[in-house]
Structures are given as structure tokens and as C-alpha cells.
Amino acid sequence: MSLELPTPIAAYVAANARLDADGMLKLFASDAVLLDNGAVLQGRAEIRRLLEEAVIAAKAIFTPDTLRHEDGQVVVEGPARGDFKGSPIRFTYRFTLENDAIKALEITA
Numbered sequence: 001m002s003l004e005l006p007t008p009i010a011a012y013v014a015a016n017a018r019l020d021a022d023g024m025l026k027l028f029a030s031d032a033v034l035l036d037n038g039a040v041l042q043g044r045a046e047i048r049r050l051l052e053e054a055v056i057a058a059k060a061i062f063t064p065d066t067l068r069h070e071d072g073q074v075v076v077e078g079p080a081r082g083d084f085k086g087s088p089i090r091f092t093y094r095f096t097l098e099n100d101a102i103k104a105l106e107i108t109a
Contacts, residue, residue: 003067006074008102009095013076016062021051029101036107058084062091072096 005013008027015023025048028034034041034050041047054060060082068075074095079088089109096104 003064003076005064005067005076006095006097008097008100009074009076012102013062013064016055016060019056019059019061021048021056024051024055027102028105029098029103032102033104034107035105037109058082060084060087062093064093070094 012024012027015027025044028044028047030044032043032047034047036050036054039050041050060080062078062080064076064078066077074097076093076095077090079090081088092108094104094106094108095102
């Protein structure tokens with residue numbers, strides 16, 4: 001099933017599939033916020049660290065299979081597979097977009 005993802009989200013998913021940290025990072029606004037497992041990361045430097053440590057190092061690839069719009073956010077769900085305990089794990093990504101960039105992203109399992 002092919003989802004009609006908004007452009008910045010589609011580009012993020014494609015960069016993640018290539019394990020391309022730079023490609024994922026460039027889609028975030030300079031002042032973006034990422035919430036992951038209780039941690040709040042602000043700005044590209046902190047987000048880069050998370051991407052390198054939790055995504056690239058673990059070869060974690062997210063494959064969205066559902067999409068909905070909720071409270072001004074784009075909510076995408078699907079499994080992530082990689083070299084981490086419990087793989088695959090189903091995640092929910094809640095994107096807030098602004099000016100074709102990711103302004104905020106909340107990731108929950």
C-alpha cells in the first residue's frame with residue numbers, strides 16, 4: 001500500500017530508508033523540537049545526535065503503513081526494524097509541519 005505522505009514526511013521516510021542522517025536532518029526547521037521516549041530535543045544539533053545514535057547506529061528503518069490528520073498534525077504509524085531489542089516495534093510519528101519543514105516530531109511506541 002502506498003501512502004500519500006506530505007512532501008517533507010515522504011523525504012524523511014526515504015532518507016531514513018537510506019540511513020541518511022543528513023537527509024533526515026535537513027527536513028527539520030532550524031528550531032524544530034523532537035520528543036522521543038520522554039526526551040525533548042531542540043534544534044538540529046540535538047536532533048542529529050539522536051538520529052546518529054538511535055537510528056543510524058541501530059539501522060532502524062521506519063516503514064509507515066497508516067496515515068491520518070489529527071489536531072493539525074500528520075500522524076503516521078508503522079513498524080521500525082533494525083538492530084535493536086524487540087525489532088520490529090510499531091511506532092507512531094506525530095509530525096507538525098510548517099513551511100515545508102518538520103517543525104515538531106513526537107515519536108511513541
